[in-house]
Every structure is written in C-alpha cells, then in structure tokens.
Amino acid sequence: MDVLFTAFLEIMQPATFALMALGVFGGLVVGAIPGFSATMAIVIILPLTFTLSAMQGLAVMIGVAIGGMSGGLVSAMLIGIPGTPGSVATTFDGLPLARKGEQGKALGLGIWSSCIGGVLSGLALIVLAPYLGRIGLEIGPWGYFAMVVFALTITASLSEGMLLKGLIAAAAGLLAASVGEEQMNGVTRLTFGNSAIDAGFDFLPIMIGVFAFSQLLSDMPDTATARHTLAGDLPKATQRIQHLWAIRELIVRWVTVVRSTAIGLIVGVIPATGASISNIVAYDQAKRNSKEADQFGKGAYDGIIAPEAANNATQGGALLMLMALGIPGDAVAAVLLAALVIHNVIPGPSFITDEPSLAYGIFVAFILAHLLMVVFQMLSLKLFLRVVRLPIYIMAASVLFYCALGAYTVNNSMYDVWVMIAFGGVGFLMTRFGYPIAPFVLGVVLGGIAEVNLIRALSISSDYMQFLTRPWSLLFIGLTLMSVLLAIVARHRISARALTLVQLPILLVICAALAQMPGIVRPALAVGILGLALLKIYFAFADKSRRAIE
Incomplete structure (x- = not known):
C-alpha cells in the first residue's frame, strides 16, 4: 500500500x-475519427516522450490509449462506423438506439x-x-489455434438466424486474411x-471499407435522402447526455x-488478441444470456454495455501480460513496451x-485515465452529438x-486506400444481399492468428493428437462444441432434460481439460462444474418421475 500511495x-x-489529461483528450478526438486508432495515436506521440521521464511518458501514452479506445464509441x-476495431460490436445496438432519438441514453451507457x-x-x-501473467505461456500454439476455432463459432450467434450466410461471410473473411505472404x-x-x-490486406483498411462504405451508401440511396440528417426531426432535448440514468441502468445490469x-x-491476457475480439465475444455472451435476445440489433441496452465494458477491460489484460512477462498482449501494449525499453526499463517477471514505483504508477495512471475520460466525454459529447444534425452528404464527404x-496512414501507401x-464495395454488396458483415470482420481478424499458430504447432510436432492431449487446446475444443450445440438448440425446440443429457459429454471434456491444468483453482473449478451438471441431471429426471407419478 505504501508503494501504491507513493505512485x-x-x-x-x-x-x-x-x-x-492531454493524452486522454487527444485520444478521444483521434478515436472518434473513423480510420484512426489508439495505436496510431500513441505511435505518433511516442517520439515526443523521449525527453520526458519514464513515468510521464507512460502516463501520457496510457491516456492516449484509453481515450482512443473510448472515443471509438x-x-x-x-x-x-466504429472509430476503432474495438468498437465494432458497439454499432450493432448503439446506432439503432441513437436513431430512435435516444442518443443521450446510448452515449451515456457507452461512456x-x-x-x-x-x-x-x-x-x-x-x-x-503477480499471478495471472503466467497463464498466457501455458496456452501454446495448439491452444491459440483452438481458441480461434472457438471464436469463429460465434458467427452462429451473429448471423441473426442466417447460419449458412454467416458461415459463408466468415469463410470469406478467412480467405481475405490469407492473401499475400504467409507470415x-x-x-x-x-x-x-x-x-x-x-503484402496482403491490412485489417484496418478492410474494416474501414466494409463499415464506412456500406453504411454511408445505405444512408444515401438517392439525392433527396442525402440532403436529410441522421437526426431527422428529433427535438434538441434529446441531445442531453443522461449520465444518472445510465449509472442506474448499469447498476441494474x-x-x-x-x-x-x-x-x-x-482476452487481453492472451497475446496477439485484443479488443477487436473481446468486444464481439462479450456481445455474443450478452445476447446468449439475455432475456431480451430478440431486441439485440434493435437498440438493446446490454448490446451497448457488453462491448464497451469489454474493450476497455482488454487494455487492462494486455497491460497485465506486459507487466508480468514482458509480452505485449496487443499493438498498444507493444508500443508501451517500446517506450519502456527507450527509458531503459525491461518488463518481465x-x-x-x-x-515497484513505476509499475504501480502505470496501474494508477490506467485507472485515473478512465475517470478523466468520463470528464472529457461529459464536456465534449454535446458537441459531438451535433454531428448527427449535419446533412448526410456533408458528413459522408468528411467521413470518407x-x-x-x-x-493511407497505416503504411503511408495509396495501396491501402484502394x-x-x-x-x-464488398461490404455494400454483402449488405444488399443479406450477408452479415460481423462474421466477415471476425474472419479477417482471426485468420492470421489461426494460421500462424497452426504452423507453429505443426512445426513443433506433426502429431494432431496434441490438440486433444494439451489441456488448453482441449478446453477450447470443448467450448467450441458447446457453442455449436447452443447455436443449434436455439433454432430447434428441445426439452430441458434432453439438452442436459446432450451437454454432459461436452462438460466432461471441459472438466477434463481444467483438471489437467496446474494449481488448485482450475481443478477445483472442474469439480464444481461437474457437480452442478450432475445435480441438474438429477433434478431433471426427478422432476419427470414426479410428474409421471402425479
């Protein structure tokens, strides 16, 4: 506590x-501009920190990273159009809620x-x-590949009842990710x-294209529509950010x-992932566990809360990996690692x-930057809300x-613009013919990660049984099977007792994976999961027997 207070x-x-504070404000501005990201911002700011102390340099870059991530909403x-890759899932319900005239509620929940x-x-x-950083080293390439396979099954939930089209879109994303030189x-x-x-296709230009073009072209089908505003005839009262309402809603949820x-x-603890994955995973889980699943995509509150809470939390996981092992969990953490090395500080176990002073200073800066973000959002979001009152053609030209x-700034090349x-054009055609864009983006994001880790795994051993004998890989395979099962059940009527029986073998796989992991907590968790599953089966059969007797 003394070290924490000193920091x-x-x-x-x-x-x-x-x-x-300047870093947070600058990050908010950059994050709100489609096509720019927190990574770009801190890369630009990095040379300016050379003359600062290590604490000051890291504080300003953490501020930029947090502001950039939050500005994307x-x-x-x-x-x-998501300002950052970590805000992709925020568009699914944030935009519909804002267009209902509830921009204040949407932005309040997001902030x-x-x-x-x-x-x-x-x-x-x-x-x-001090404890969780070591988990990333346990997973290995087999686990990373299995994790990507698990993440791709999320397409079943993101396809809004169009499972086949969702899988085709995901496959197209994987195909786009495999163009060019293998890493x-x-x-x-x-x-x-x-x-x-x-050189292949960089993720950021793809994301900008499929979201920006498809959305803007949909908003401007003809000249008359292009002269309208996104706000329509909404009264100005709707522009007030409802902070207190948002806090109460978050307490309830x-x-x-x-x-x-x-x-x-x-997700942040796992290297080479990031907020672009965690926001979609969190959105998927919120939808699966919601009693209002039919409202997702139409302005559901949980559909805003889940991705925005997850993407900022991912930065904490990435920092955790960086501090404990010196392994950057994402691109932002990689730049922070470069800054530490510049200041002759090498992170590791x-x-x-x-x-201790610098380490806990980073922790304190991370928390304070989020509080500063709220303050700056409160002061500036009324100005941002006025954007929706601009004619669509003016906003479209500026955004494009x-x-x-x-x-262009990704690699300073016109190639990325093309x-x-x-x-x-691909995104526009997908939207016109009913193919969901989210699975496509997920395929692009995960394609490179899957390929690299599959090659690494097979380079170490050509035995495919390693995917079943290694606990982390087995765990993700079990979760994949569970994800597919739940997606199928959601589209077919099945009794609770039958579902319990079908789930049991998969739960046994998951428990077997957890039981093989070192320590006490994870094996104990396996025992707990198995015990709950058996109790659920017992009560299901007991209830049937009771009803048969009656």
Missing part, C-alpha cells in the same frame, strides 16, 4: 497529471460502461499482476502473380458489466519487484476523407 502522489504531480453510435470496465480491470491489474515462411498465396498484393469485464480481461486519410475502396 499515486507521483502521478498527481501537476506536470504528469496535465500530460496524462462516438462514431460507432452516431454514424454507424460509463467503458469507465467501469476499465476501472475494474485496473483494480484487477493491481491484485492479479511464418514468406510463401505467397492467392496473388496470381501480382506483386502489388504480396451489473451482471452484464462484470461478465463483459471478465471476458475483456481474459521481476519488473514489479525491481521497479478521414477514412481515406486513416487508411484496399479500403475495394472492400467498401
């Missing part, structure tokens, strides 16, 4: 606090979900940093002799907040012991300009 006093030094809700998810993950950083061995695929596409924060934290600029335009 807090150091962060509250006027110069350090002011720099962090603005464009996601108001114009349907406070981001803040609470971030603060909770920051507290987890302080408590769990491990440099083998060129699907370029047809065209050297211009040897605390289960969704905690579950989504946990998902974000766990002994980092917290060797540099910044989208093109954002795509990629954005091409996939914009």
Whole structure:
C-alpha cells in the first residue's frame, strides 16, 4: 500500500497529471475519427516522450490509449462506423438506439460502461499482476489455434438466424486474411502473380471499407435522402447526455458489466488478441444470456454495455501480460513496451519487484485515465452529438476523407486506400444481399492468428493428437462444441432434460481439460462444474418421475 500511495502522489504531480489529461483528450478526438486508432495515436506521440521521464511518458501514452479506445464509441453510435476495431460490436445496438432519438441514453451507457470496465480491470491489474501473467505461456500454439476455432463459432450467434450466410461471410473473411505472404515462411498465396498484393490486406483498411462504405451508401440511396440528417426531426432535448440514468441502468445490469469485464480481461491476457475480439465475444455472451435476445440489433441496452465494458477491460489484460512477462498482449501494449525499453526499463517477471514505483504508477495512471475520460466525454459529447444534425452528404464527404486519410496512414501507401475502396464495395454488396458483415470482420481478424499458430504447432510436432492431449487446446475444443450445440438448440425446440443429457459429454471434456491444468483453482473449478451438471441431471429426471407419478 505504501508503494501504491507513493505512485499515486507521483502521478498527481501537476506536470504528469496535465500530460496524462492531454493524452486522454487527444485520444478521444483521434478515436472518434473513423480510420484512426489508439495505436496510431500513441505511435505518433511516442517520439515526443523521449525527453520526458519514464513515468510521464507512460502516463501520457496510457491516456492516449484509453481515450482512443473510448472515443471509438462516438462514431460507432452516431454514424454507424466504429472509430476503432474495438468498437465494432458497439454499432450493432448503439446506432439503432441513437436513431430512435435516444442518443443521450446510448452515449451515456457507452461512456460509463467503458469507465467501469476499465476501472475494474485496473483494480484487477493491481491484485492479479503477480499471478495471472503466467497463464498466457501455458496456452501454446495448439491452444491459440483452438481458441480461434472457438471464436469463429460465434458467427452462429451473429448471423441473426442466417447460419449458412454467416458461415459463408466468415469463410470469406478467412480467405481475405490469407492473401499475400504467409507470415511464418514468406510463401505467397492467392496473388496470381501480382506483386502489388504480396503484402496482403491490412485489417484496418478492410474494416474501414466494409463499415464506412456500406453504411454511408445505405444512408444515401438517392439525392433527396442525402440532403436529410441522421437526426431527422428529433427535438434538441434529446441531445442531453443522461449520465444518472445510465449509472442506474448499469447498476441494474451489473451482471452484464462484470461478465463483459471478465471476458475483456481474459482476452487481453492472451497475446496477439485484443479488443477487436473481446468486444464481439462479450456481445455474443450478452445476447446468449439475455432475456431480451430478440431486441439485440434493435437498440438493446446490454448490446451497448457488453462491448464497451469489454474493450476497455482488454487494455487492462494486455497491460497485465506486459507487466508480468514482458509480452505485449496487443499493438498498444507493444508500443508501451517500446517506450519502456527507450527509458531503459525491461518488463518481465521481476519488473514489479525491481521497479515497484513505476509499475504501480502505470496501474494508477490506467485507472485515473478512465475517470478523466468520463470528464472529457461529459464536456465534449454535446458537441459531438451535433454531428448527427449535419446533412448526410456533408458528413459522408468528411467521413470518407478521414477514412481515406486513416487508411493511407497505416503504411503511408495509396495501396491501402484502394484496399479500403475495394472492400467498401464488398461490404455494400454483402449488405444488399443479406450477408452479415460481423462474421466477415471476425474472419479477417482471426485468420492470421489461426494460421500462424497452426504452423507453429505443426512445426513443433506433426502429431494432431496434441490438440486433444494439451489441456488448453482441449478446453477450447470443448467450448467450441458447446457453442455449436447452443447455436443449434436455439433454432430447434428441445426439452430441458434432453439438452442436459446432450451437454454432459461436452462438460466432461471441459472438466477434463481444467483438471489437467496446474494449481488448485482450475481443478477445483472442474469439480464444481461437474457437480452442478450432475445435480441438474438429477433434478431433471426427478422432476419427470414426479410428474409421471402425479
């Protein structure tokens, strides 16, 4: 506690606090612009921190990262284009709720979900940093590949009853991710002799294209519509952000907040993932566990809370991995690692012991940056809300300009702009013919991760049984089977007793995986899951017998 208090006093030094506040505000502005991301912002700011102390430099970059992640919800809700990859799922319900005239509610939920998810993950950083970092090393390439397969089964829930079209969209995303040079061995695929596409397609231009073009073209089917505004005839009273209402709603829906924060934290701990995955996973789980699942996609409150709590919590998980093992969990953490190295600080298992003041200073800055984010959002969101009152054609021209600029800045190449335009056409056609975009984006995000880890696994051992004998891989395979089963059950009527019996073999697989993991907690969790499953079977059969007797 003494070290934590000392770190807090150091962060509250006027110069350090002011720099962090500027970072948060700058991140909010950048994150609200489609095509720009928190990663771009901190890469730009990194050279400016060379003359600062390690604490000041890291504080300002953490501020930019948190502001950038939270700023993405603005464009996601108001114009349907996620400002950052971590806000993809926010568009699913944020935009419909905003277009119902409830922008204040939508933005209030988004802001406070981001803040609470971030603060909770920051507290987890302080408590769990010495213990949880080692989990990432246990998973191995077999587990990573199985994890991607599990994540792809989420397409069944994101396809809104169109399972086949969702799977086709996901397969198309995987195909797009496999174009160009393979990352491990440099083998060129699907370029047809065209050297211009040897580098493949970067994720950011694809995301900008499929979301920006499809949304903007849908908003402007003709000249008359293009002259309208997204706000329509909404009274100006709807522009007031309903902060108190949002806080009360989050208290009522605390289960969704905690579950989504946990998902974000766990995904962040796993290297090479990030908020682009956690926000979709959290959205999927919120939908599966909601009593109002039919409202998802139409402005469901849980559909906003889940992705926004998860994406900010993911940053905490990524920092946890960086602090405990020196392994960056995502691109933002990779830049923070570069900043630490520049200041002659090498994170790793002994980092917290060797540099306690700096380590806990990062934890404190992470939590305070989320509180500052709320303050700046409260001061500036009324201005952001006025954007929806601009004519669509003016907003479309401005957004497309910044989208093109954002795509260009990925590699300072016009090639990425053409990629954005091409996939914009793909996104528009997918929307016109009823193919969901979310599974396509998921396939693009996970394609590279799946390929790299499959090659690594097979390079170590050509025995495919490793996917069943290694506990983490077996766990994700069990979760995959459970995900597919629940997707099928959701489309067919089945009795509770039959569902329990069908689930039992899969639960046995999951419990077997947990039981093989080191320590006491995970084997104990396996015993608990198995015990609950057996109790559920007992009560199901007991209830049937009782009704038969009656």
